[in-house]
Amino acid sequence: MDIAPGLDWPHLFATRAERMKASEIRELLKLLDQPDVISFAGGIPDPALFPAQAFGAALTSALSGDSKGAALQYSVSEGYRPLRDWLVTRMASLGVPCTADNILITSGSQQALDYLGKLFLTKGDTALVGWPTYLGALQAFNAYEPYYDRLTPLGNRSAADYRETARANGGQVKFAYASADFANPTGETLPAPARERILDLATELDIAVIEDAAYQSLRYEGDEVPPLLALDIARSGSINTTRTIYCGSFSKTLAPGLRVGWVCAAEPVISKLVLMKQAADLHSATLNQMAIHTVASDGFEAQVAKIRETYRGRRDAMLSALRTYMPEGVSWTKPDGGMFIWVTLPEHMDGAALLAESLKAERVAFVPGKAFFADGSGANTLRLSFSCANETMIDEGIKRLGRVIRGGKTPA
Structure with missing residues (x-):
């Protein structure tokens, strides 16, 4: 045949x-x-x-009694409310006062990067990234066909230079992406002056700042440096007047296989991301969110x-x-x-x-x-x-x- x-x-x-x-x-x-x-x-x-034993107990509990229906049912796109409330407390400990309306649960922070690329990038727009930078971020942004320019926080490039380069490549500068703490791949941490300079540059260019905080909890020595979002709030007075979008994850602290991350940002950004979440996968797995909430509440530190x-x-x-x-x-x-x-x-x-x-x-x-x-x-x-x-x-x-x-x- x-x-x-x-x-x-x-x-x-x-x-x-x-x-x-x-x-x-x-x-x-x-x-x-x-x-x-x-x-x-x-x-x-x-x-x-x-913490496998703790997750075993958490999953058993979620599938028992009155909670089992909610654990296996469709849920809201914003995420499991008790987990979002826990994250409000967690973000406050990092110098980021916010409410649950500033939190969206994602399927790992990788999904957040994909959504943000989709939200901001039109073909030919410029994303400012490190040289080198996280490969997963490049993969997430690549689908939206950007031009990449080198983010040099302590360099001498001006906002006008970035703007003209972006225009020459057919678009606008849309955001600066930075892994501020113990970056993948270099392990380096941006000092406070570099973080302030990124915010200065973003203000001059009127662009967003994407803060990838996947490794923020894994400090072994030295003094904590405030997250970019905390510094932004100190400048603007409120999370809802900031331009920084914080992407967090439980993958490096609790377990990556459950695919639970979050975005913390101004409400207008969260509202748009919620619509994207509805269109993409409706919501992250409720059972996984419930398990993460239980384990984090009982023993995150x-x-x-x-x-x-x-x-x-x-x-x-x-x-x-x-x-x-x-x-x-x-x-x-x-x-x-x-x-x-x-x-x-x-x-x-x-x-x-x-x-x-x-x-x-x-x-x-x-x-x-x-x-x-x-x-x-x-x-x-x-x-x-x-x-x-x-x-x-x-x-x-x-x-x-x-x-x-x-x-x-x-x-x-």
Whole structure:
């Protein structure tokens, strides 16, 4: 029997589909299933630290008695009200007074980034991002076909320069995106002056600020720096007169698999995002929100203290190993928290080629840094995650990686 040729799908796809690329990180996560590989690739929490017993009890409770109907039923798009009320208290502790009307529950903060890209970006508009920046943010924004310009908070670029560059590329500057605390991928934290400068620039350009706070709770040393949203409220007097949109997540503190995040912002922004939520998936899973609320209410601070202690030890082990085993010409960041250390190789080396050699010769995985640059630069960089490897594995893995780098078999 003759088989008709398949439909030519690509010619039907929207132009935005051309900018949808596979995540190098998601592909590298498959290496975690290979027991002989020491992986510093996945920026994911250690599952051994999940409060699984507490979630088991919370889910059982949610599915018992009078609550079981609500747990399994459709719900409001804004999110489970008790969880939103808990988040109001949490945000207040960060210097962000707000009400439940300023909170939207999302399916992880990644969904929030997608919604915000959809809300603000018309094809050709400019998004200001770090160089490097979070790959997931680039993937979320790419679908809306923006132009990326480099956000340099402490640089000397003027608002007029950004505005003219955006106009030359066919659009307007719409927002600045920043991961202010222990950023993915660099692990770096924006100091207070840099945060103030972002707000100054946003005011001059009359744009939004998207604050990605996924790692905000994971501080191991140093003084807390107020969130951008807190600084914005201090300037404007009220959350409803701010331009900063705070994206939070329970993925790095409680559990990523339940996919619960939130947006905290002025009511006009939340109202628009609620409409987008209604059109996309109606609401985040109520059962998951109820479980998160119970576990957070009963022991959020204790859980955060536990993971901080563990990750601090792993960060210290990786920094020590880097000092011991890395050859001259290699440098790295020294983060105060989070899950990542950013490594810069000599100019002649290529991170992707190094990964291939490292897997072949030493069975060590990491993420090449090029993926985190909107313009495809940064070939001589890489990201190391210490969250899922114990101190012994970290020492051995960095020793092996040092051997590969010393071998110099990775020309650009």
